[in-house]
Each structure stands twice: as C-alpha cells, then as structure tokens.
Amino acid sequence: MNVTRRGFLKISGAVVATSGLGISLKPIAAHAQPLKIKYAKETTTVCPYCSVGCSIIVSVRDGKVINTEGDPDSPINKGSLCSKGGSIYQMAVNENRLGKPLYRAPFATAWKEVEWEWALDKIAKNVKKSRDISFKKTNDKGEVVNRTEGIASVGSAAMDLEECFTYQKFLRGLGLVYIEHQARI
C-alpha cells in the first residue's frame, strides 16, 4: 500500500502514526526533517494559544517530545505556525514546569513540596469549611438561593471543553455563584 504521511494520518484518525516503516514521506518529507523524526510516534494537537485553532504535529520518541511542527493537513493553517505555535515544543520540554504540588502555610515565607493526596485532602476540608459557614439557603428577601457565598472561582479558557463542562458542574454543585473566567476580561 502506498500511503503518504498525510494520508496515513487521515487513515489512522491521527492517533498514532509511525513514520520510517516503509512509508513514503513524500511530498511533505522535504519540509519535515525526516531524520529528526525517524522512529517517532506522531500525534496531532491544536495550538493552546490564540483562537485560530492551528493544527500541530507532535513527534515523540521514547516518551519525549522531539519535534513539533505545523500540520499541513489542516485547512486553517496548512502547516503554518506563528512564533508561539512554533514553540510548543518548549512547553513540554521545559525544566521550569511545576512537577509537584506546592504548599504555602499561612505566614510562611517559602513554598514546601507536598504530596497530591495531602494537598487535596486539605483543600477538600477547606472547601467544606468555607461552604458550610457561608452557605445561604435564602437571601434577604427570604427567597431560596441555595448558594455558597464565601468561595469564588476564576478559570479557565485554558482547559478543554470537557473539563470546562466538568468544572462548572463541580462549582455549581458546591453552590458557587461567583464563577468567572478569561471571557470577562
């Protein structure tokens, strides 16, 4: 079967595409640094920055991102990327990413690394305490409002659609009404 790289991405639904297994890299090969991405697993993504929605191919070898480049199949960007989109390699390969939950105790002057389990337990208790003391069943007029007035949330357009739905469910389930995010600013 003669399958081009672009064609292969289409057939595979772009989940996992492997180049270098007898697959012709023409005609995109000339632009795609074939040596650099040899034996790499390819997935597609969409740029996390502005709202144009440019597609990007991410090449991974041994669990590490080795290359990112504009996806020529996308009718929107046709392989082009701007300076930000062209840099998403550095979002994954970056020593400055936070790797562990950090905790700052009241009046402390420094962060402390903590375990997830410990942090989430403590947050859950804080949420319950704040909710329980500020929960209003009725407002000043005596109308039923069932809301938590002592907690606010901002965020986030940086999450996926599914997470946005889930997050609003989480917040409204807790009774929050102070719910805002990037769209307001």
Next chain:
Amino acid sequence: MTNHWNDFKNSDVILIMGSNPASNHPVAFKWIQEAIDKRGAKLICVDPRFTQSAAKAHLYAPLRSGTDIAFLGGMIKFILDKNLIHHEYVVSYTNASFLVNPAFKMPGENNGVFSGLVSGKYEKDTWSYQTDAEGVIKKDKTLQDPNCVFQLMKKHYSRYNTKLVSRITGTPEDKLLEVYKIYGSTGKPDKAGVELYAMGWTQHTVGVQNIRTMCIIQLLLGNMGIAGGGVAAMRGESNVQGSTDHGLLFHIWPGYLGAPTASLKTLKDFNEKRTPKTKEKDSLNWWKNTPKYSASFLRSMYGTNLTIDDAYQIMPKLDDGGNYSWLTIFDQMYKGKFTGFFAWGMNPACSGAHSNKTRQAMTKLDWMVNVNLFDNETGSFWRGPGMDPTKIKTEVFMLPAASSIEKEGSIANSSRLMQWRYKAINPVGSSKPDGDIMSELHFKIQDLYVKQGGPLKEAITKLTWPYGKKVGHEFHYEPRTVAKEINGYFLEDKKLENPTKKGEFKEFKKGDLVPTFAWLQADGSTSSGCWVYCGSVNEKANLAMRRISKDTSGIGLHSEWAWCWPINRRIIYNGASVDPKGNPWDPKRAVIKWDGEKWTGDVPDGVGNPGSGRPPFIMKPDGVASLYGPGLADGPFSEHYEPMECPVEKNIMSPQKNNPVIKRFDASGVGSDMDVYSGVTTCDPRFPFIGTTYRVSEHWQTGVLTRWCPWLAEMQPGMFVEMSQELAKERGIVNGDKCIVKSARGEVEATAIVTPRFKPFNIDGNTIHEVGIPWHYGWITTADRKYEPNDKKPEVHTFGDAANILTSTIGDANTMIPESKAFMVNVAKKGVK
C-alpha cells in the same frame, strides 16, 4: 465569529478595527492576504497605532482610543446619506420597519441620554414597539413613518457628521471619508465586507455598543450571513469560545441559558420567564425550545438521582439584578467576603484590571488554590513586590497541571470549531490533567459530606460523575465519556416524531446518544450538558476528530474538518444569504442553494422552503436582526461617550460625558479606598496622556506560559512603552531609556520605544498624545527578584511587571468587561520628575 477563518478569503473589503491580527492571530492573516491577492480585496485598518496589520493595509486611519462609536456613527450617517444600503435585505431581514413608541427620546433631543434614565439605570417603557390589538408589532415597510426604526436611526446618527467625528476621534476628515466610501461599497448584493475585532472593542465602558454599531453597519449593507461577511470576534484564547459555551461565567448556564435568579422559584417559573414569546406569525423563535435545554442540562448535572424540578431547586440562584462578575469578585475579595478562592488555569494577579487591588485582595483570603503549569504571580502573590509574607494569612496550594499535549480532549476555536487534541506524552513530573484534579477533589469533598453531612449536602452527594475510573486514590478522567455527556443521552426508551419530518417516527433506547438538539426533550427523558454541542458525538464517532480537509463547497467551508456548533453550520445566519424567494444574493458566493427539493451547501440556518416568508434570524424572537436593540442596558442605539478616564473636558457630542449607566466604583459605598480614577470631571495634569494596552506575537495573555519559554522570552524580553517621536522629544526621552509609566493607581517600569507608529492626535484643536504598553509581563520571571533555592528560575529572564497595575476598576455597562484599552497616564524618564 459568525463566519470562520478561511472565509476571510471571500471578502471584498476587510476592516480591521479593534484588533491587530497580523500580530495576535498571525496565521489568520493567511486568509486576509489570500483575499487581497486573489480577489483584489481592499484592507482597511483603523487603530490608534500604525500596527503590523496597518502595515499590510491599503488604507490606514488613526483614531483616539475609546472613540470608535463616533467613527462608526459617522459611517452609518454616510451610508444612509449616500443610500448605499442593501434595501431589500434591510426591509426583509431587520427591524428597520418596526414602529417604536412615540414617547421614545434620543440623546440629540434629550441631553445626551435616551429617555427613561432614572438614577443611573434605564427604565425602558418608552423603548417599546407599537403593537396592534393582537400584540403584533406595527410596521411600515416603506420605512417612511417618523417613528419607524429606520427613520429614528437616520435621525440619531445624523448628528455624527464627519467634521464633528474628526474633532472627537482625531482622524483626519479625508481619511474618514475614504474609509466610509470603501467600506460602504459592500452594500451591493454581490459585494461582501467583514469586520475583525478583538479586545480593542470589548475593553471599554461602551464595549458592547462598539460592536453593536458595527452590527448596524453590517446589517445595513447586507453583510450578515453571507460568505466573506459577518462580524469576526477574534478571541484571545484557544478555548475561550468553548469555556463561554460551557457557562464558566456567573450569568449563564452552559448553552447560553441565563442562570436562574431567586424570583424564579421553580423550573416552571424559569421556563415561563426565560422562554421568549412572539406574536410574529412567520417567526420560528428558536429559543421557544428553552425548556428542552434547561431540563436536559439539569439531567447532565444530577442524572435521575433527582427529578428535574428538584434538581432546579437545588441549583444555586443569583439575586435578581445581582452582579457577580470579575470586578465584583475582586472588590468583594478585597473587602474580605471570601474565605476561599480557586484561580484555576488563570493568573488574575496580572490579567485583571487594577493589579494592585487584585493582589491586595488575595491577602484577605484564608485559602487559595492555583492550578497552573508554571509558577506565577497569582500563586506566589504573597511574595510579590511590596508584600510581607509574615503578615499574610492566606494558605496557598499550587497544583501542577498537565499541558495540552499531555492529555486528550477538545477545544473550540473562534469559529465555534470543535477540534480534538490527542495525548502525545505523559504529564511532566507528577502533574495531572485538570480533569483528574477536579474529579479527585470532587470525590474527596463528596466523601466528607457523605460522612459528616452539611447544609444541603444532596447538592454534592447526588451529583453524577461517571467520568472515568478510580484507581486507588487516583481518578483517571475520560474526556471521551464526558464529550458524550455534553452531547446528551436518551435516559429512557422513547419513540419520537422527527422534528424536521412530520409523520416520520424514530425509536430510541435508553443510553442512545441524542442525534441533534432538535430531539432534546423538556420532560427529563434526555440529558445534554450543553445543547449547542448536541450532535457532536454519535454512536460511530466523535466528530471533533474528523480530519477530512477537502472542500466541496467552493467557498472554503471544509465541512468535514472537525465539527462546528451548531449542527456543523460553518456560517451562522446563512439564511440571510438568500433573498426572500430563496435565491442567493450573490450566486458566485452562494452559502446555501435550493436544488428544487432541499438546501445544499452549508447547513441552512433559519430558512424554511424558498418563499416560506420565514425571517432568517431565528434566535431573535421576531425573526429579524436588530438595528434597534432595546435589550441592552445603555440604549437601543449606540451613542458616543468618553472613556471613564479621558483627555477631554467635555463630550463634544452632548452634555453627557460618560456612559450614564456604568457602575462607578469610586461612588460612596460601592468600591474601595483603592478605586480612584483621574481626569473624570476635569482633565488631570498629573496624567496627561492616553494609555492603552496590546499584545505582541511572541507572548500570550499575561505571559504565564510564554515567559517561561526561552525562545519566546528572548524574542520579546520585556515591558516597553511605545510613544511618538513628538512626545519623546517633549519629554527628553530617547529609544531604550528606562521610563516610569504612572496612573492614578500605580506605576510600571518600561523601556522606551520611540516610533512614528504613534502620532499625536489633534482633538478639537488640542494636541493629545497616546502611548501603548504590552500586557504580557509579570515579576515572577524577572532577574532582580529573590529566588529561593528550590524556586524555578527561567532560562531567559524577562523585565517588568503587569500593565494592569495601571488600569482601573471600571467596566462596560452590559458586560462589566474592564476598560483596559483607554486610561490616563504620565510617562517620564526614570529618575526625572
């Protein structure tokens, strides 16, 4: 966006005003350039600064920040005076012919305000339509009645003559006329014009009315719903369209259902009050389906654990007329109202207006959770400039999140296009996808309520969460399952008549996915997390994953590339692209066509069979688009008002200087001691220059991600202040000087960039300077702050703190979006008073 990025190529005239796509949506410029190269399209750019977009334009016109309504009001007058309107479109598809209450008064005859202004709010009874005995709106299709919308509009905008407009905007009259003439040429049925805006229009006290004014122009010229037309709201975040769709705002539930208020005691009350009604016999009034969407949403929250009526009861309610928006949150936080705060995937210490107030507000919290990829000014606020950690009580949790290539899920771009992203690698370190974090937190909180109880614990314990698998203490969130929840399920076996084919029935089984929102039910037999996404996932596939790039439409719809809401319609309002008989206004650029039996092309919007008489703007109760918009807080037409902080003593148009219905935070009992403005009643010599904010290509938002990426930090390393050569000379500043930019609320250090891209404005005979600063910076990535041994240290440091230190707590009258695009500052060389 009403249309989509590729559709720019179909335009004859492209107006860039309120945005700068060459810098901020660079890849979109591909399609603008294609229109220029292949169609000979004309590109116009209107901006206070000669931007990178202006450099590509055929025509550039400068304007003073905050005067867009005056500029565009002049265009409306020009279009009407020269009769450039698309007459049949205006008569058939807008409310031009509607007759308005004769008691309605406009600013020109009413001291600069519309009738009904009572203590800072409009009472709208005089804004109503005249109706006949049956309640049908009276109309004059000849558009001659002095009380018809068309004549009122003509009268209102007759005040916006080019001479006056030029005195306000500082745009030379010949430039105004040139812009008006070129853009006005798109009123012909075979011409298309598009407008591209972004934060340059929203971040004003008249933000909504800026956009309204352009909508009026687009409707007069027949540019809505057609290929190459529309109004393009170019959004600044990859999924801000989607996060809005999903109701992460106080005032809306997912799918733009207004959040319930306390007076709507039952679901029945809610549905009755929130479902628009119409007496217009041909109008489809799509929102009549509201009860189906509210019931389906409640099912997505509580499943069948509660009845839909009980689920409605348990959901939080707003006070009627209450405002819970961004500026209010930080105002209330500053006053100690909140003990807890989530800053999830956000950096409000830099992104919100009035950063000093925002940062101080955080010191009043008991606890804060900050979820992000990198250390940032919000999570670390307690150790920022001017803070003494030993005096700050706030307990802070900074949780590391996975990046977009370390998890899977979808996002919606500006054109409502839902595209899937695949996981490429595992999350860095022990960071987790946001979905995992919120799920684990949900289960922990739920567990506490199950074990310990608490007020209305059912709101939490009855919530459904079948969104993945629990593995030990961890929860593996499954976005594909959630995507189905958002689409919606049948919750019981059901036989239903096809809503689009009378007499045809279809049987559904419990657990089937709902095919489209037309099948959603009001009786609780369906669920849908967000009705506009219903149809995105079917039994065979998640359509956001589609990657067929070919285009069969001839106009670049690319309808099989991913999926777009609603129901994969790429150009909304496309029912207005055909005449009332069903023929495309422009056959060469047809969006939909009738083939004798059915519509072909894009998914048709609003049209019945050709000649059905159905007006195409089906999301409006009356079926037509609004030249006259009585739903807004600040007037059914737009009117020029000065920004809260401005360089003129008076509004040249009228005795009313500012938007009369904005919420002033300096009023007693409203804001706080930190809420001060300058130059409100009179010009303040301490802050003589207009300040504005903008972006550069190399950074994104507050720079919360990009400042940590060395390639980008190196390209745009720091805060600058861009100013004209004239101002620099006046202030003894040369390129590269360190300067202090100061407002009534704070100051930032910035490097001077002296360019001819800014020119002094001539405002009513006075020379007025404007300066610009980028808003991407913050102290956390700077070289001169203190780094603890365990702190992350950027490979390339940036310089300077947030531009929002200068901006104020004042927002748009409708949306409360802060006025970050026009405020007053001073600029001086560092060390010089």
